[in-house]
Amino acid sequence: MADFKDPENGIIIELKDGNVKIDLLPDVAPKHVERMKELARAGKYDGVVFHRVIDGFMAQTGDVANGNKNDSSFNIRMAGTGGSDLGNVPAEFSKVPHARGSIGAARSQNPDSANSQFFINFNDNAFLNGQYTVYGQVIEGMEHVDAITRGEPPAEPDMMISVKVAADV
Incomplete structure (x- = not known):
């Protein structure tokens, strides 16, 4: 079982097949790390679907405005078009590569x-390096990420059942 470097900067995502543990990188992308922890602590990621899952590439989620499968107004065609009611986060590009399991x-x-x-x-998606902020790395449970249903959007999308900061569990 993988241990978090720092539970305050660790995330646990509960998926249908099991938990995914992520070490966040506050020294690399502090604003992105703070945003993820803020939304996780507010429960905003709970029930949010993976709306864009491309085999051999990546699984995208986190549309807290439109992507909550537990919300009666949920519409998979709208998922991926929104964000939170908080302001946008400026880019924090770094030399950290977009490797397998990176966030x-x-x-x-x-x-x-x-x-x-x-x-x-x-x-490993090196073509994204320097163009998108990397702010975390899966340290356990990548097999559960690999099992996420594919599609743009998936016909029956998987969701993040819950997202918690490890220090709070």
Whole structure:
């Protein structure tokens, strides 16, 4: 069982097949780390679907405005178009590579448009290096990420059942 470097900067995502543990990188991308922890502690990620899952590439989630499967207004076609009611987070590009299991900030064409959405890389995706903020790394449970249903959007999308800061568990 993997241990977090620092439970205050660790995330546990509960998926249908098991938990995924992520070490966040506050020394690399402090604003993105703080945003993820803020949304996790507020329960905003609970029930949010993986709305864009591309085999051999990545699984994207985190649309807290439109992607909550537990919400009566949920519409998978809208998932991926929104964020949180908090402001956008400016890019925090680094030399950390988009390796298998790394967590990247999803954004529009504007580098400073990241908000709540993120993706988990299935493979090493070096073409993203220096263009998207990396702010975490899966340390356990990557097999559960690999099992997420594929699609853009998936017909029956998987969701994050719960997302917690490890220090709070």
